[in-house]
Amino acid sequence: PQTDEIPAQGIRDEYEQLTEDVRRYRYAYYNEDSPLVSDAEFDQLYRRLEEIEALHPELVANDSPTQEVGGEVSAAFAPVEHLQRMYSLEDVFSLEELQVWIGRATASVEKQGRVDELTWLSEVKIDGLAVNLLYRNGELVRAATRGDGHTGEDITHNALTIKDIPRTLKGSGHPAEVEIRGEVFIPSKAFLELNEQMVEAGKAPFANPRNAAAGSLRQKDPALTAQRPLSMFVHGIGAREGLAASSQSETYALLQEWGLPTSPYFKVLDSYDDVLKFIEHFGDHRHDLLHEIDGIVIKVDDFALQRALGHTSRVPRWAVAYKYPPEEVHTKLLDIQVNV
Ligand code: NAD
Numbered sequence: 211p212q213t214d215e216i217p218a219q220g221i222r223d224e225y226e227q228l229t230e231d232v233r234r235y236r237y238a239y240y241n242e243d244s245p246l247v248s249d250a251e252f253d254q255l256y257r258r259l260e261e262i263e264a265l266h267p268e269l270v271a272n273d274s275p276t277q278e279v280g281g282e283v284s285a286a287f288a289p290v291e292h293l294q295r296m297y298s299l300e301d302v303f304s305l306e307e308l309q310v311w312i313g314r315a316t317a318s319v320e321k322q323g324r325v326d327e328l329t330w331l332s333e334v335k336i337d338g339l340a341v342n343l344l345y346r347n348g349e350l351v352r353a354a355t356r357g358d359g360h361t362g363e364d365i366t367h368n369a370l371t372i373k374d375i376p377r378t379l380k381g382s383g384h385p386a387e388v389e390i391r392g393e394v395f396i397p398s399k400a401f402l403e404l405n406e407q408m409v410e411a412g413k414a415p416f417a418n419p420r421n422a423a424a425g426s427l428r429q430k431d432p433a434l435t436a437q438r439p440l441s442m443f444v445h446g447i448g449a450r451e452g453l454a455a456s457s458q459s460e461t462y463a464l465l466q467e468w469g470l471p472t473s474p475y476f477k478v479l480d481s482y483d484d485v486l487k488f489i490e491h492f493g494d495h496r497h498d499l500l501h502e503i504d505g506i507v508i509k510v511d512d513f514a515l516q517r518a519l520g521h522t523s524r525v526p527r528w529a530v531a532y533k534y535p536p537e538e539v540h541t542k543l544l545d546i547q548v549n550v
Contacts, residue, residue: 240281243425250536279359287363290354293449299531333476335505338395348384371436380469389448400439505533
């Protein structure tokens with residue numbers, strides 16, 4: 211819904227306050243790896259910001275938090291320009307919203323008369339932090355965090371301490387230049403052990419695996435990163451000169467051949483009903499997986515269709531993240547906190 215009415219002062223004040231809060235919370239989350247509020251609280255504020263902007267588009271400034279990928283580059287690291295933009299993901303918080311999103315993407319593909327080519331690559335949303343790995347002729351030349359999507363932080367030395375990130379790709383015929391995007395995370399079991407060790411050493415435990423992974427990867431001293439149980443799964447691709455693949459799933463097969471680990475939890479699905487079953491399955495089994503997840507990512511598999519759908523300034527129009535309803539804090543973690 212849109213209105214031409216001039217927003218009341220109350221709305222303007224609320225909008226200003228929300229913008230300020232979202233900025234402050236993002237800074238604490240991305241730059242200090244130390245969130246001030248829960249993800250559910252943050253998502254609610256962000257939603258309200260989007261709602262006000264939809265009702266009062268004249269309030270939207272170019273630097274509104276809804277127009278940019280959240281994250282800055284800390285002065286502690288050298289800045290790295292990504293060859294291709296890194297995006298965030300559009301969130302939906304209910305199956306009704308997901309159905310609307312799928313309907314819109316399908317209609318857009320139908321207009322181009324290519325609905326037969328439409329399949330949905332569905333995968334779990336890993337609760338970690340994004341990395342961008344640049345390989346030239348099969349050699350890792352740079353690893354960076356996402357940052358603001360244009361510029362990330364150089365964490366190459368730290369990335370090289372992670373066993374899942376190969377210095378040299380296996381096989382032959384690698385592209386002259388390829389950016390591979392993945393998620394660095396701490397597996398659930400290793401996270402519990404790490405927190406027990408922290409407590410034994412008289413240190414404060416981490417609030418959750420995502421913060422532990424982000425704090426561990428964004429260290430000045432790679433020797434510290436090396437001591438942390440970091441893993442990585444790849445889930446995307448940026449610049450891709452000479453890459454012989456026409457879809458996301460074909461790319462995953464190629465990346466596996468090169469020795470880059472892809473998630474064991476993904477499937478290419480033909481119908482919306484199958485997507486719903488996938489969501490239900492991982493909703494039931496979310497705590498049986500190797501790592502924490504905060505939702506399911508659904509992507510249009512075909513690269514030509516991805517290009518046709520394009521992106522906004524913040525998110526691709528060919529992918530969406532379905533977020534599961536928030537849960538209570540893990541009891542195991544609570545036990546540890548009580549013991550501190
Ligand atoms: P996001 O984390 O919701 O989604 C984008 C990211 O998902 C990508 O950059 C990628 O790294 C990751 N991802 C994980 N699995 C993936 C997969 N299979 N395929 C593709 N991408 C995958 O986006 P965001 O903009 O970085 O952050 C928003 C999230 O961060 C929200 O969940 C929000 O709650 C949380 N956040 C919390 C606070 C807080 O204060 N608690 C502050 C800022 C953001």
